[in-house]
Amino acid sequence: MNVSGELTQALVVAFSAAFTGNILLTKFLGMCPFLSVSRQVKTATGLGWAVIFVLTGTCMLNWAVYRYILVPLNLEFLRFILFIVMIAAFVQFVEMVLERYSPVLYQNLGIFLPLITVNCAILGASLFMVIRDYSFINAVSFGLGSGFGWMLAILAMAGIREKLKPERIPKGLRGPGITLIIVGLMALAFIGFTGVLSGG
Amino acid sequence: MKTVRAGSKSNGGIHPAYCKQLAADKPVVALPLPALLAVSMAQHLGAPASPTVKKGDKVLRGQLIGEPAGFISAAVHAPTSGEVKAVDGVVTASGRVAPAVTIVPDGEDQLDPACRPPADLQALDAKQLIGMVADAGIVGMGGAGFPTHVKLSPPPNKTIDTLIVNGAECEPYLTADYRLMVESADAIKNGIEIIRKILGARSLRVAIEDNKPAAIKAMEKVMARLEGDVELVVLETEYPQGAEKQQIFSVTGREVPSGGLPMDVGVLVENVGTAAAIWEAVSNGMPLMDRITTVTGTSLKNPSNLKVRIGTPFSDLLSHCGGMPPDSCKLICGGPMMGLALGSQATAVSKTTSGLLLLSKKESVAFTSSACISCGRCVEACPMNLMPNELSQCLEAEDYESAESYDVLDCMECGCCAFVCPARRPLVQHMRSGKAEVAARVRERREKAEKAK
C-alpha cells in the first residue's frame, strides 16, 4: 500500500474509533471515571487529555510488546496480564517524569493519572488493537481516536451535568441515576453512526 | 446647527406599546396648591439632606428646609409658604422610610426675598454658576436623581468635550419631557448654554426620539441660533434609548467601558428637564420647587401633564385627573418599564417623579413564572449585551462567582429581558439581588486586599 492510502486508512481508523465505535458510548468501557469525574467541564478536560495521552502511549507500547515479545514466544495468552502490567508501569513512569520535569502539567493531570490505570477503556483499546490486527500506524491512530472519542463523551456529559438542575430531578435518580440515563440516551443517538466508515 | 439621524444604535432594545398619545397633546397646567405638602429629604442619590427647620416654624416659598449632608447630596427647599407641621419619616416611592418636612400651606405662596435674579448674568463664572446650581438643589430629573452640581464638576483629570442633552423620553406613557420641549424650548436652550459655559464642552448634541416630531421642530427652532459644533440628533424610537450608555453610543459612537462613567469617554448627559431647571435657578434665582409630571393611564378619565409642587401627594394628582377608575389595579410612580408600584396614594411627588401611571386590571399582566426555556430572547433584547438567562440561572443557584464573571454588575435594570421573557421569569429581580450580593463581595475583596497591603 502506498503512503497516502495508509494515511487515509489511519484516518478512517481514528474516525471510526472516535465516533462509530466510540469506546464509551458503544462499548461502554471506562464508565467509572466517566461517572465520577464528569461533574465539571474543567476537571473533565483534564481527565480527557490524560486519557488521550495514556491511551495512545499504551497502544504503541503494547503493540510493540505483543508483536515483538509475545508472538515470537507464542505467549499470546499472557497478553491480559502483560498489558495490565505495561499500562500500570507506563502510567507510573509518566507520573514520575511529569513530576520531575513539568510540575504544571503534573498539577493538572496528576490526580487523574492513577485513576486511569484502572480505566478499562485503556486495556480494552489495547485488546481491540490486537484482535483487529492493526499495523503500528493504525494502532497509534486507534489509540488517539479512542481517546478523543472518550474525551468528547465526557466533555458533553460534564456540560450537561453543569446545566442540570438537581432539585427538579426525582430524588432516586439524582447523581449516578440521571447520569446513566443520559449516557443511555447519548448511546442511543450514537447508534446513528452505525456503518459510518467502519474502518479496519 | 444641523439636524442629523443617529449614526449607530446599541444592540438589544425593545418596542413596547408607547401609549404616549394619551397625554401628548395635553398642555401643561399648574396643579392648585394642595392642602398638605410632604417634602422628602431623600429625593436624590446619596445622603439624605438634613432638615434645617423644626415643627412650628414658618417657611417661605423657596426657603432652604434641608441642607446637603455630604458631598453627594442636594439641598431641599420649601415649595410654598406656610407652617411646618412635622419633621419625621415618610414612606417614599421606593418603599424606604426617609425624613421629610410636612408643610401646611398658608395659601399666600409668599416668595423668600433671597430668591432673586443675579445682578449680571453674563458676569458669572463657572464656579459661581455651579454654586447656584447646588444652592437650587437641582438633581438629574430623568429619574436617577444624581445631584447635578456634583456631575457638573468632574475631576480635573477628566475633560468633557461633548454635552448630550437627553430628550429621548423612551419610557412608554410618559410625556413630561415632550411637553417641556414643545412649550419651553427656550428655557431648555438657555439652560444648555449655562451648562456649556460651566463645562466648556466643545460639542453639543440634543438627542430626541423620532416619535416626537413636534419636540424636534421646537428644539430646532430655538437651537438655530446656537454657535459652534451643535447637532440635534434624531434617535430611532426604541426603549431604552434614553439610558445613558446607550444614548452616548447612539449619539457619539463611543462606548462607555464596563464599570466606567460617561466622563471616561469625555461625555456628560443631562436631561432636558434638568437644563430648564438650571435656567430657572440661574436667571431667576429660583430653587427646584416644582416639576412637570405626566399623570396617565388608559382608564384614567383625564390624563394630563401637570406642573406640580414637590411634596404634593399623588392622591391630589389623581383626583385632578378624574379620580381612580373602579377597574384600577396598579399605581406606578414613573413609567411602566422601570417605575415602582406604589403601596399608597399618600406618597408624594419628588424631584424625580416623571410620571404617575395607572394600570387597569386588563393592562397589568398577570402570570406565573416557569422554567427558563433558553429561548434567548432576553439575550437579544439586552442593551448591555449581557446574558440574562445564564445570569438568572447562576443567581438562582447562588453561584455568584459565575455571575460576576458574566458581568452582572453591568446590568442597569432596564427591564428589557423581563419584558420579552415568555416564561415570565422575574429576571430584573434576580439581577437586583444578584448585583447587591456581587457588589458586596467585590467590596469585601477590595477591603481585604487593602488590609493585606
Place this chain on the structure above:
Amino acid sequence: MKWLLKLFDAMRPMFDEKKGVFRLFTPIFETAENIFFYPADRTKAFPHVRDPLDLKRYMGTVIVAMFPCVAAAVYYFGPRVLAMILMSYVVGGIVEVSFAIIRKGEIHEGFFVTGMIFPLVLPPSTPLWVVGVGIFFGTFFGKEVFGGTGRNIFNPALVGRIFVTIAFPTIMTSGWDAPGAWRGVADAVATATPMALFKTQHVLTPWFDLLIGNTAGSIGETFHLGIILGGIYLIYAKVCDWRIPAFYLGSVVLFSALGSSVPALEAKVAPPLFQLLGGGLLFGAMFMATDPVTSPSTKVGKWLFGVFCGLLTVLIRSFSGYVEGVMFSIVIMNAFAPLIDHVVLAVKYKEARTG
C-alpha cells in the same frame, strides 16, 4: 363566560392544595383555569408591562406553524394520522399529568408541542401501540426525569422516535404507505421513501414531488412547501431563531455539494437540492433543531450547532446503515449543546475570568 367563572369559583375549594377533596388533581384544575382565565396573581415588580408573547402563545405559534404539515398528512395518508396524533396526546398527557400531580407542580405547555411533533415524524402505518410506547419513552426518559419542560437535555419527541426506531426496526422500516393510498389513488399501496430509493437504487425523486409532498415518508415531513411556510412564520414571529435552520440547511448544502463533487463518493452523497427536499431535513431543521431548550442559547453556539447538525446529517445519510440522519444528528448535537455554550461563554468571558 360569567357562568364559567362561577363554575371555577365554586370548584376551587375542592381543589385546594391542602384541604381540598380532590387535592391530588390540583394541577389539572389550575391548568384548566389557566386556559380560560388569567391566573389570579399579578406582577408586583417592574417592568409592569410585558411582551404579549408568553409561553402559551409561544407553544401555540409552533402548533399553528405545523398546521400545514398536519393538513397535508391527513390528505396524503388519511384520517389515521389524526388517530396517531390523538394517541400521542393521550399517552403523553397521562405522563405529563402524573408527573405534575407527583410534583404538585403545574402542567407545562411544552407537551402540546412534543405530542404533536412525535406522530409527525413516524411512518404512516405505525401501529398505534408503537405511537404510545414511543411518546411514553420520549416524555418519561427524555423530559420528565430531567425535571420537565425547560430542563430537558434531549428533544423528547426525537428520543421517542430513536427509541422506537431501534426497538422495533422491522415495524419502523417496512411498509411506507404511498401518498393517497388510503383513497386508492396511488399505483401501489406501499413504496420506498425518496431517501431509501437513493440509497438502494440511486434514484432521485423529482424535486417538485418532493416539494408538494407527493412521496412516501414520515407523515408530517413530506409536505416540504408547508414546512417552509411554517418555518418562515416561526422565524417571522420570532419564536425560533433564524440562525439554527439557516446554518443547518446551509451546512447540509455545503457538505453535500462537496461530497457529491468527489467522484469516489458520488454514489453515496446525494446532491444538495435532493438533500434539502428529501426526508425529514426541513422538518427537523425548522421544528426540532430549533427547540430552544435543547439547543445552545448563545448566538455563536447556535451557528456551531447548526453547522455540526448539517455535517452529521450528511455523514449519517450518506455512509451509515440508516437512510435518514436528521434525528440522530439532532439528538447527538443536543448532547453537545451545553458543552458548546460552555465553551462559547468561556471564550467570551475569558478576560474577566483570568483578570
